[in-house]
Amino acid sequence: MKEPTDGVTLSGSVREKLIASKEKWAREGRLLTGETSTPQADRLPPGQRLVTDFPVLDLGVQPEVKLDRWRLRIEGLVEERQALDWEAFNALPQHEWKNDIHCVTAWSRYDNIWHGVSARDLLMLARPKPEARFVVFHSYDGYTTNVPLEVFAAEEVLVAHSWNNVPLERVHGGPARIVIPRYYFWKSAKWVTRIELRAEDQPGFWEVRGYHNNADPWLEERYA
Structure with missing residues (x-):
């Protein structure tokens, strides 16, 4: 994990045993059912169980980000690089979404209400160059993960603050x-x-540790 930026402080320490156990899960194919479905056929993806709480999962390190130090940068293959502070981020059009979330550790939670800024609005600001095809997200704790640009640009994708x-x-x-x-x-x-x-x-933290590059729950793409 990399050092945090913008003077952000971290609490906790990386849980190496947890990471090793998750890598072992990938090697062994833990939780795999061998079944597939579609969102149209089944709201709950294969191998998932429904929960009503919101489990906390991280690598053991949690950044403390003061709002006056927070920045959201949109960089790389864009025409207009962005460095939004908290005020500028919240001045963008705000939207509400309700959707389900599905964790690779086999829990799902229905009807989560999110408020934030749509990915499409952020991309309109930055204006991706024609050669841009992928997105890598970088977090204050050093975590990274990757998706194709069309996945990030989907209608329901957002940067949520609530x-x-x-x-x-x-x-x-x-x-x-x-x-x-x-x-x-x-x-x-x-x-x-x-x-x-x-x-x-550019595969991210879990993708280089045996997890699937695409991560579609209905295709049960848990591991590579």
């Missing part, structure tokens, strides 16, 4: 996190600070 009508708690990625509801939730990076557009794909 969950169920209250500001997003630090343990869940506050002040702001990515939300990509149609994919396993490790793609929805917590504590996001930089959105990098690239011509070539």
Whole structure:
């Protein structure tokens, strides 16, 4: 994990045993059912169980990001690089979404209400160059994950600052996190600070540790 930026402080320490156990899960194919479905046929993806709480999962390190120090940068293959502070971010059009989330550790939670800024609005500001095809999210704790540009540009994708009508708690990625509801939730990076557009794909933290590059829950793309 990299050092945080913008003077952000970290609490906790990286849980190496947890990371090793998750890598072992990938090697062994833990939780795989061998089944597939579609969102149209089944609201709950294969192998998932429904929960009503919001489990906290991280690598053991949680950044403390003061709002006056928070920045969201959109960089790489864009015509207009962006460095939005909290005020500028909240001055953008604000939207509400309700959707389900699905974690690769086999829990799903229905009807989450998010408030934030749509990915499409952010991309309109930055104006991706024609050669941009992939996105890498960089978090304040050093975490990264990757998706194709068309996945980030989907209608329901956002950078969220609130969950169920209250500001997003630090343990869940506050002040702001990515939300990509149609994919396993490790793609929805917590504590996001930089959105990098690239011509070539760059697998992130879990993707280089045996997890699937696409992460479609209905295809049960848990592992590579």
